Amino acid sequence: MGRYIIRRLLSLIPVLLGVSIIVFFLVRLIPGSALQMYLGTQVEATAEQMVELQRLFGEDKPVPVLYVEWLGRIMTGDFGHSLRTGRAVLPDILSRLPLSLEITLMALVLALAIGVPLGVLSSLKQRPFTDITIRVTGLLGLSLPQFWLAALMVMAFSGFRGWIPMGNFISLWDDPVKNLRMLFLPSLAIGIGLAAVIMRYTRNSMLEVLQSDYIRTAKAKGLSRRTVIVRHALRNAILPVITVAGFNVGYLLGGAIVIEEVFALPGMGRLALYAIYQRDYPVIQAIVLLIATLFVVVNLITDLIYALVDPRIRLDEKAR
Amino acid sequence: MKRFSFPLVVLALMLAMPALSAFAAEKTLTIGVDQEAIGLDPNIVTAFSSHRRIDLLYNRLVRIDDKLAIVPDLAASWENPDNVTYIFHLRRGVKFHNGREMVADDVAYSLNRVLDPKTASPGRSYLATATSITAMDAYTVKIILSGPLPSLLDGLSSNNLAIVPKEAVEKEGNLQKVAVGTGPFMLKEWLPDNSMTLVRNPNYFEKGLPLLDKVIFRVIPEQASLYAGVKSGELDMATISEGAIVRQAKKDAKVTVMSKPGINLRTFGFNNTRKPFDDIRVRQALALAIDRSEIIAAAEFGMGQATGPLPVSVVEWALPPASLPFAKPDFDKARKLLADAGYPAGFTFKIVTASTYEGGLAVAQVIQNQLSKIGVKAELDVVEWGVYIDRWVKRDFDSMVEIRGGSAEPDRFLYRTLHSTGGVNNFLFKDAEVDKLLDQGRALTKNSERKAVYDKLQTVLTEKAPVIFLYSPMENQVMGKKVSGFKQVGNGSIFYLSTTTVSN
Numbered sequence: 001m002g003r004y005i006i007r008r009l010l011s012l013i014p015v016l017l018g019v020s021i022i023v024f025f026l027v028r029l030i031p032g033s034a035l036q037m038y039l040g041t042q043v044e045a046t047a048e049q050m051v052e053l054q055r056l057f058g059e060d061k062p063v064p065v066l067y068v069e070w071l072g073r074i075m076t077g078d079f080g081h082s083l084r085t086g087r088a089v090l091p092d093i094l095s096r097l098p099l100s101l102e103i104t105l106m107a108l109v110l111a112l113a114i115g116v117p118l119g120v121l122s123s124l125k126q127r128p129f130t131d132i133t134i135r136v137t138g139l140l141g142l143s144l145p146q147f148w149l150a151a152l153m154v155m156a157f158s159g160f161r162g163w164i165p166m167g168n169f170i171s172l173w174d175d176p177v178k179n180l181r182m183l184f185l186p187s188l189a190i191g192i193g194l195a196a197v198i199m200r201y202t203r204n205s206m207l208e209v210l211q212s213d214y215i216r217t218a219k220a221k222g223l224s225r226r227t228v229i230v231r232h233a234l235r236n237a238i239l240p241v242i243t244v245a246g247f248n249v250g251y252l253l254g255g256a257i258v259i260e261e262v263f264a265l266p267g268m269g270r271l272a273l274y275a276i277y278q279r280d281y282p283v284i285q286a287i288v289l290l291i292a293t294l295f296v297v298v299n300l301i302t303d304l305i306y307a308l309v310d311p312r313i314r315l316d317e318k319a320r
Numbered sequence: 321m322k323r324f325s326f327p328l329v330v331l332a333l334m335l336a337m338p339a340l341s342a343f344a345a346e347k348t349l350t351i352g353v354d355q356e357a358i359g360l361d362p363n364i365v366t367a368f369s370s371h372r373r374i375d376l377l378y379n380r381l382v383r384i385d386d387k388l389a390i391v392p393d394l395a396a397s398w399e400n401p402d403n404v405t406y407i408f409h410l411r412r413g414v415k416f417h418n419g420r421e422m423v424a425d426d427v428a429y430s431l432n433r434v435l436d437p438k439t440a441s442p443g444r445s446y447l448a449t450a451t452s453i454t455a456m457d458a459y460t461v462k463i464i465l466s467g468p469l470p471s472l473l474d475g476l477s478s479n480n481l482a483i484v485p486k487e488a489v490e491k492e493g494n495l496q497k498v499a500v501g502t503g504p505f506m507l508k509e510w511l512p513d514n515s516m517t518l519v520r521n522p523n524y525f526e527k528g529l530p531l532l533d534k535v536i537f538r539v540i541p542e543q544a545s546l547y548a549g550v551k552s553g554e555l556d557m558a559t560i561s562e563g564a565i566v567r568q569a570k571k572d573a574k575v576t577v578m579s580k581p582g583i584n585l586r587t588f589g590f591n592n593t594r595k596p597f598d599d600i601r602v603r604q605a606l607a608l609a610i611d612r613s614e615i616i617a618a619a620e621f622g623m624g625q626a627t628g629p630l631p632v633s634v635v636e637w638a639l640p641p642a643s644l645p646f647a648k649p650d651f652d653k654a655r656k657l658l659a660d661a662g663y664p665a666g667f668t669f670k671i672v673t674a675s676t677y678e679g680g681l682a683v684a685q686v687i688q689n690q691l692s693k694i695g696v697k698a699e700l701d702v703v704e705w706g707v708y709i710d711r712w713v714k715r716d717f718d719s720m721v722e723i724r725g726g727s728a729e730p731d732r733f734l735y736r737t738l739h740s741t742g743g744v745n746n747f748l749f750k751d752a753e754v755d756k757l758l759d760q761g762r763a764l765t766k767n768s769e770r771k772a773v774y775d776k777l778q779t780v781l782t783e784k785a786p787v788i789f790l791y792s793p794m795e796n797q798v799m800g801k802k803v804s805g806f807k808q809v810g811n812g813s814i815f816y817l818s819t820t821t822v823s824n
Contacts, residue, residue: 032706041678041712042725043366044445044736044743048437056440084358085512086496092512154545164545166554167352167538169514264540266513274513278358279706 001307008300015296016289020074023288024067027281034083034279035059057083058281070285080282082275089286092271097290099267102172103259104252106183107191111252112245114195119202119241120234123210134199141196146255150189150262157185165264186263190255194248201244205237239310246302250295348534349803349822351814352546352558356513356539359496362482363434366442368812371479372559375815376518376535377417378482378501381408381427381461382473386807386816388583388634388728390473394422394483394502395461398473403765404449404465406472412459415523416485417499417506424455430483431463443480445736445743446472468763470770474729504530504818513539530818531805550575550798556822557799557806559814561677563621566796575798580808581625581633582795583726586615586680588671588687589787590719592749596669597718601661603785607646608654609694610687616791619682624791629734629781630774631726631792633810636767637774641789644782654694666695672717673700674708680721683790687721715746723793728811730774731762738781749786 035057039045045053054060061069073080079089122134157163165182172179209215210233218228257269268287275283307313355369362374383393395408414422431453434441447453449465456462465472475481488500499507502525505518516537520530538555540546543562549555551574560566570577588610590597597603612626630638641647658666673684681702688698698719703711711717727733736742739758740750757777764770782789795808802823807816 030706031710032704032708033710036709036713037706038366039442039713040366041709041722041746042744043442045440045442046437046444049440049444052437053440086359086494087512096513151542151544154542155548164548166545166549167515167540168554261541264538264542264545266511266539270513274356277705 001304005300005304008296008303012293012296016292019292020071020285020289021067023285024070024281025063027276027279027284028063030279032279033057033059034281037278038084070282079286082283083280084278089282092283093268093286093290096266096268096271098171099169099265100253100256100260100269103183103187103190103256103265103267104249106180106187107194107252107255108245108249110187110191111194111198111248114192115198116202116238116241118195119199120206120229122199123203123206124229135203138196138199141192141199144192146189146193147258147262149192150186150259153185153189154262167264169264169266183265186256186259186265189262190252190259193255194245194252197244197248198241201241202237205240206233209233209237235309239306242302242305242309246299246305249298249302250291253291253294345824346533347531347822347824348536349532349556349817349820350536350538350554351817352538352540352549352555354539354541354543354546354559354561357516357537360499360507361495362479362484362501363430363439363441363443364494364496365480372812372814373499373516373518373537374479374482374501375503375813376505376817377499377503377507378479378484379414379503380478380482381476383815384474384477384728384809384811384813386809388636388810390477390728393477394427400765403468403470403763406463406465407456408461408463410459410461411525414502414525416488416502417521418485418488419523420485420487422483422485422502423458424461425458426485427461427483428453428455429486431481433484433489434481441480443475443478446475446478446481446732468765469731470762470765471727471729471732471735474727474732505535508534515539524818526818531821532817535817547575547798550800553800555800556803557797560796560798561793563619563623563794566623566794566798567621569798575800576803578797578799578806578808579623579794580810581627581631581792583631583633583728583792583811585627585631585724585726585792586624586683586790587722587724587787588683588719588790589722589747591715591717592747592786594718596661596663596667599661600784601657602663604646604783605654605657605661605694606691606696607782607785607788608650608657609691609696610646610788610790611649611690612641612790614690615683615686618686619680620791620793623794623796625794627789627792629778629789630730631733633792634726634728634730637730637771639775639778644779646782646785649690651694658694658696666697668697668699669718670699670701672703672708672711672720674703674705676705676708678723679703679705679708680723684721712746715748726792730770730777731758734758734774734777734781735762738786747786749784751784751786753780754784 035053058066081088118134122131125131154164162181163185170178215228215233218232256267257273260267260269261273272287357370357373358367359365359370360373362378379394381393381395382390385391394411394414396411398406398408400406410424416422433439434443435447449467449469450463451466452464454462484495485500489495492498504521504524506521508519509517518535520533543560543565546558546560547565547569550558566577569575590603592598616622616624625632626641628639628641628644632638671684673679673681675681684700688700691698735758736744738745738749738754740755757773761770761773795810804821806820
């Protein structure tokens with residue numbers, strides 16, 4: 001197991017190298033440079049000033065040279081400074097990461113808490129009305145755009161103090177109750193789409209498992225309905241659901257970008273969004289690398305959970 | 321001596337208590353803004369959101385008041401013995417937030433910092449012709465110009481020319497993360513993308529000001545949320561630009577709305593070197609097809625005021641748009657002009673626009689519709705804001721809808737925008753008559769003489785139509801009922817939070 005984890009983590013190196021090249025060159029391909037965004041359309045600058053500005057904004061050298069320089073600095077842990085605020089990039093990102101992770105995690109928990117029971121319910125109740133109601137709800141959850149749902153929530157709840165953050169975000173450590181209340185709606189807005197996906201997977205998977213022979217055997221043995229469903233059916237049916245949930249954590253994190261903006265939350269997503277608007281290259285690059293790392297780690301965790309739930313799966317090649 | 325009866329004293333005390341506690345309570349105003357500040361160094365920043373914090377943290381030599389007139393700020397008075405020499409007499413006893421007295425050396429240091437190409441200050445052009453800025457004694461500063469610059473005072477009122485202490489710049493490298501000004505409020509805490517807390521400067525030079533103990537900025541990107549925040553009382557005040565929301569707020573008895581036409585101008589400008597816009601008749605035809613009031617109603621929900629080349633709110637200089645050519649649409653005349661220019665069946669061109677407020681997508685849509693009435697087909701080139709700026713810088717467009725930052729001074733705005741050598745003349749407009757008038761206006765110092773020049777210029781510019789000046793958007797503040805004493809300047813400044821108070 002330990003070996004497996006190390007191997008997977010080592011695979012991060014080529015992934016991050018590839019990602020770094022793509023992001024470094026790609027962000028510079030977008031029309032509008034950091035310097036242009038800084039100057040906007042209203043500022044006049046003399047030729048002398050432009051030379052100095054180009055140096056300050058790192059636009060005085062060819063991109064490949066800049067890339068090598070940047071890579072060298074990153075190896076030493078120096079992610080540079082924001083072109084706009086002048087603040088060091090890494091501490092700025094790390095101070096916002098916990099909030100984004102909290103929303104992501106909360107969205108995942110909500111998605112599972114809503115999706116799995118509904119999926120099980122819908123697989124058991126084959127009566128048309130219940131089944132159709134749940135399926136239509138699921139389809140709705142899947143097709144409602146997050147940003148639209150979020151905007152609706154803001155409009156509907158902004159009259160209630162404390163439910164919608166108003167630039168007065170409170171961290172989990174300072175006041176857990178206020179914090180969770182503030183993050184409930186944003187997490188729900190992101191999680192509801194995944195809840196629908198999870199529900200559908202749970203339903204299909206349950207239907208398949210419920211048809212299998214061992215379930216019939218279990219029923220014949222006289223086990224209680226509850227035991228059959230939870231211990232025998234769900235345990236097997238949940239495997240594909242875990243995979244889907246794991247895959248989607250990355251997308252939840254992406255959803256956090258939009259949601260943080262709508263709900264005015266000071267998370268990493270919002271930092272990324274503004275960095276892109278302003279072509280703040282060092283910030284964009286660092287955030288993309290971080291998200292890529294998170295993707296890989298989350299997938300690894302998913303695989304580990306997989307092995308934990310299903311003892312038939314062995315991760316170490318040796319054990320095979 | 322007669323003794324007070326005990327119950328009477330108790331009663332008097334009880335009556336006085338609420339008044340006393342109200343007096344002692346901290347007066348805090350919470351303002352909602354839709355964008356986080358990008359740095360706080362007054363000499364360096366370009367972001368509008370940064371300027372709004374600097375309004376309260378720093379001072380300039382002179383400032384613009386709510387009537388858009390230039391009034392003393394750090395300079396108590398000034399004289400110009402000739403049109404290239406300015407002498408400023410500073411207020412005495414003004415203290416920086418670090419406790420040190422502000423003196424003439426600081427003024428010279430700050431303005432020279434702006435002039436230094438190494439600082440790369442966006443405010444450098446305000447001092448374009450300055451050759452020397454020196455301290456004559458502790459309270460006197462002299463600026464010498466290489467040529468006349470009647471917009472100098474207006475330039476000096478810019479936040480980019482705010483006065484900073486040398487030791488703070490040297491200690492921090494720049495002032496992006498700290499604030500060591502002379503302004504009515506001092507920076508206490510900054511939680512990026514969340515909130516910024518400013519506290520009262522007890523040593524502020526205007527006696528008795530500011531009235532508030534604390535100003536808290538909260539960043540809320542959604543305009544609807546800003547309004548909801550004021551309504552629910554979580555915010556005391558919010559700057560709102562979306563016309564639909566302002567209109568809604570105006571009908572709401574729970575809030576007060578202050579609106580004033582700002583000094584920015586919405587423009588529809590052409591690349592004057594591209595066909596068919598190199599033909600004056602074509603530009604005039606388009607100008608005749610445009611209905612400003614319809615644009616204001618449809619794109620801004622009425623939150624704007626029609627304008628000519630100078631922002632209408634600058635009453636001292638601006639001619640009312642109705643007195644200028646092409647004030648009302650005239651489709652027949654427009655069609656005739658097009659036919660004369662060789663386009664009897666109209667033509668097709670592109671409008672570069674972006675979906676940000678500045679990019680004016682809604683305005684472009686109304687224009688597209690209006691031009692179709694004279695057979696001209698406008699295609700909208702809707703681009704992302706960064707692409708928009710890129711196209712602007714490269715002059716890569718047929719036409720563009722823009723917001724132009726106007727100023728209270730005609731020379732400053734028109735020279736850079738429409739002189740053939742103007743720094744932001746991206747219309748690539750070159751016209752001998754316009755250049756001559758602009759140079760004349762710059763060389764004269766008496767406003768009475770300059771007035772005639774700029775009156776003529778406004779008419780000429782409207783007639784030649786290198787760019788069509790549409791309207792000035794309203795500046796809107798939505799406030800709770802307990803806020804009083806605020807005044808709008810018109811250039812976006814919230815300096816008057818220093819005279820604002822809240823009732824408990």
